[in-house]
Structures are given as structure tokens and as C-alpha cells.
Amino acid sequence: MRGLIAAFTYIAAGAAVGCFSAYALIQSSGVEHLQSGTPWISRGLGLAGPWNYHARAHYLIAGRLPPAPGQLTEATAETDDDNQPLTSSCRYRLTATSPLPRWWSLAVAESASANATVQATADSDNVIREADGSLSIVASVSPEPGNWLKTPVARRLTVIYSAVPANNQKFTSPPPFDVKREACR
Amino acid sequence: MMRHLFWLAVALAAAMTAHAAFTLFVPGWLFAREVARMASANGTNTFFILPPEDQAQLFPGLPRQGVTGICLFDVSAANVTFSADLPDGFWVATIYTDKAEAIYSVNHRQSGSNIFNVSLSLAPDLIESLVMATDKERPEIDSGWTVMSPEPRGLAVVWYPITEAGLRAGAAEAVGRSRCGPEKSARPQ
Numbered sequence: 001m002r003g004l005i006a007a008f009t010y011i012a013a014g015a016a017v018g019c020f021s022a023y024a025l026i027q028s029s030g031v032e033h034l035q036s037g038t039p040w041i042s043r044g045l046g047l048a049g050p051w052n053y054h055a056r057a058h059y060l061i062a063g064r065l066p067p068a069p070g071q072l073t074e075a076t077a078e079t080d081d082d083n084q085p086l087t088s089s090c091r092y093r094l095t096a097t098s099p100l101p102r103w104w105s106l107a108v109a110e111s112a113s114a115n116a117t118v119q120a121t122a123d124s125d126n127v128i129r130e131a132d133g134s135l136s137i138v139a140s141v142s143p144e145p146g147n148w149l150k151t152p153v154a155r156r157l158t159v160i161y162s163a164v165p166a167n168n169q170k171f172t173s174p175p176p177f178d179v180k181r182e183a184c185r
Numbered sequence: 186m187m188r189h190l191f192w193l194a195v196a197l198a199a200a201m202t203a204h205a206a207f208t209l210f211v212p213g214w215l216f217a218r219e220v221a222r223m224a225s226a227n228g229t230n231t232f233f234i235l236p237p238e239d240q241a242q243l244f245p246g247l248p249r250q251g252v253t254g255i256c257l258f259d260v261s262a263a264n265v266t267f268s269a270d271l272p273d274g275f276w277v278a279t280i281y282t283d284k285a286e287a288i289y290s291v292n293h294r295q296s297g298s299n300i301f302n303v304s305l306s307l308a309p310d311l312i313e314s315l316v317m318a319t320d321k322e323r324p325e326i327d328s329g330w331t332v333m334s335p336e337p338r339g340l341a342v343v344w345y346p347i348t349e350a351g352l353r354a355g356a357a358e359a360v361g362r363s364r365c366g367p368e369k370s371a372r373p374q
Contacts, residue, residue, distance in 0.1 A: 007192065014196030018203025026208065053208075056285040060212035063219035064243050065342065068279040068290045074246055103275070103346065109245045119241045121248040125348040160246035164275070 023061075030055030034174035039077035040161065067162060073173075077159045080179045086157040090184040091140035094149075094159070098176040100124065100135070104163040106177065108139050110154040120150045138182075213284060220283070220340065224257045230265055232256040232341070232365035234357045243342075250350040252357045254343045256365030261337035264306040264368040269343065271299040272359035276345040280305065282336040289332045301330065303341070304368065308333035341365060 030046015046055035047066055059066045067074040079085055080092060094106060105123035122137050127147050129135050137147040151157055161175035219242065227233040237249040244253065258265045269278055280289040293299065343363060347356045
């Protein structure tokens with residue numbers, strides 16, 4: 001009996017390690033930091049590279065599809081500019097740092113599951129610019145004046161930037177937004 | 186000692202098997218389950234507009250007020266034609282396999298027209314390719330309007346962004362004029 005239990009334990013532990021390593025490999029494969037000093041990462045090149053199977057699996061596990069290649073660019077941030085994880089207990093300001101593409105969108109979703117019921121977006125068609133032309137969006141749980149992205153109540157958040165690049169913009173350019181933490185509860 | 190080494194080897198084999206099985210089957214199964222739920226009311230080879238919640242699930246980075254229409258196609262029995270009839274303005278139509286591999290994508294400018302047909306068929310497998318190579322009968326190279334899918338199932342997706350949430354109903358009706366269905370003529374054997 002003890003032998004059977006030991007055998008089951010070895011096999012179950014091996015299977016668990018195998019599943020965990022597969023999941024970890026899928027989540028980390030094909031991920032590229034777009035620019036040092038920014039929190040933005042992309043799987044765009046991963047989808048076209050040797051790890052494309054794993055990069056696609058990342059999307060499939062979340063029940064979603066990757067952006068249309070050559071049409072849309074997508075980057076995500078799971079940390080702020082100071083490399084601290086994004087969490088709903090803090091308020092963040094996303095500020096445009098350079099010219100924006102003709103169409104862009106910022107979404108905040110719960111990490112990993114990208115839960116549809118708590119996704120909020122701001123895009124080029126519905127944001128309000130300041131009088132001097134600058135643009136900033138506050139992401140927080142409670143309402144803020146100006147452009148506001150409602151963040152879901154979650155331990156970890158993901159900001160998703162999508163854009164249709166202009167003809168002279170590269171698909172691998174980092175999103176032109178800073179992600180600064182302002183205050184935490 | 187030898188007994189422990191044996192069981193460690195068994196655990197390693199179990200880990201490798203579980204790793205491969207997870208990588209090969211779990212992502213596709215989870216996605217297929219999600220898409221089947223979205224298409225449960227419409228079935229395969231039918232084009233329909235996703236409600237905002239499902240749209241946000243499929244593309245969480247895109248605004249909810251946009252319109253996304255999908256056709257869950259199955260070319261295992263017959264070729265399928267996706268007949269797009271889209272409104273003016275910016276849109277993107279993309280064909281994905283059920284493994285999330287984008288095999289064709291076009292936007293309003295590249296298409297040059299808001300009304301077009303895309304014929305979807307199953308790409309020949311290795312043996313069929315060899316037979317065709319021997320017979321000197323190669324299939325048509327994928328053109329803008331003919332797409333061969335390496336997988337029998339997949340999704341044709343149209344995304345149409347709009348500027349105001351109030352315009353969604355009208356835009357959804359316009360995008361919903363597109364159709365998806367099996368080709369009438371039987372696939373040549």
C-alpha cells in the first residue's frame with residue numbers, strides 16, 4: 001500500500017511539474033521588452049518567430065485571439081514605469097509622450113484572465129485633450145475628472161495598448177505612453 | 186537507492202508527458218470551448234455579430250463600442266465562402282485557424298472594395314501534396330480571395346471600430362449584412 005502511494009505521489013508530482021513548466025513556458029515565450037525603461041512588452045515578434053506556437057498558446061489559454069498581423073499592433077504593461085506591479089489599490093496616470101497614431105486604444109483588464117466583464121477602454125475617438133494639446137488618462141477604481149479608465153478591483157492589472165500605426169511608424173515601436181503611479185490606498 | 190532512482194525516472198517521464206500534452210492540447214481546448222460558447226446560438230458557417238461582452242473576451246484590447254463579427258467556419262466537408270458586405274470606413278477582416286494562426290488579413294484600403302468574397306478551403310495534407318506534385322496538378326496559390334487553411338476549423342473575423350457607442354446598433358446591422366456559408370459546388374476530388 002505504501003508503495004502504491006509513493007508511486008502515485010511521484011507520478012502526480014511529475015505531472016504537476018510538467019503542467020506548470022508548460023504554462024510558464026507559454027507565458028514567457030516570445031515576450032519582448034519594447035524599450036528599456038518602459039513597462040511595455042509585446043508578443044508581436046514572438047508571433048512571427050520560432051516561438052510562435054507558444055506565443056499563440058498564450059492568447060488561446062485566455063480564450064482570445066492575437067491582433068491581426070500587419071494591421072494592429074498590441075503591447076501590454078503589467079508594471080508601472082518604476083517596475084512596480086499594477087494593482088487596483090493604486091491610481092495611475094498614463095501620459096502621452098510623443099505623437100500618437102491615427103487610431104489607438106488603451107484598455108485595463110484583470111491580469112491573466114483578461115476578464116471581459118471588467119475591461120475598460122479609452123481610445124483616440126473619445127479622449128479629451130488639454131488646452132495645450134497634451135493628453136493624460138487616470139486609471140483608478142473610483143471616478144476621476146477628465147479622462148478616466150475604471151480599473152477592476154484586482155490584485156494584478158494589465159494595461160493593453162492597441163494601435164493602427166501610421167504608414168511611417170514601425171509595428172515594434174513602444175506605445176507613446178508613460179505609466180506613473182500617483183497614489184495608493 | 187535504485188528504487189528511488191526508478192521512481193524519479195518515472196516522475197521525469199510523467200513531467201515530460203504532461204508538459205507536451207499541456208502545450209499541445211490545453212490552449213486549443215480552452216479556446217475551442219470559449220468559441221463554441223460564443224457560437225452556440227448560431228453554429229458553424231454562419232456570420233454573426235458578437236455582443237460587447239464576447240467581443241471584449243476575444244479582443245480585450247479593443248473598445249467595446251466597436252463592432253466585431255465572426256464566422257466559425259468548418260471546411261472539413263465543403264469549402265466555405267465568406268461574403269463580406271461592409272460599410273464605408275476603416276475595417277479589418279482576418280482569417281484565423283482554430284489554433285489562432287492568422288492566415289489572411291485585409292483592411293478597407295488593401296481590399297479596395299467593401300464587398301468581396303473569400304473562398305476558404307482545406308489545404309492539402311502532405312500525401313495529397315505529393316500526389317498533386319506527381320500529377321503536376323498544383324492547387325491555386327493563395328490569392329487575395331482564396332485562402333487555404335491548414336486546419337479544418339477556424340474563424341473569419343471582421344472588426345469595425347466606431348467613434349460613438351450610440352452608433353453601434355446601426356454599424357452592427359451594416360456589418361451583419363456579411364454572410365458565411367458552404368459553397369454550393371462540391372469540392373473537387
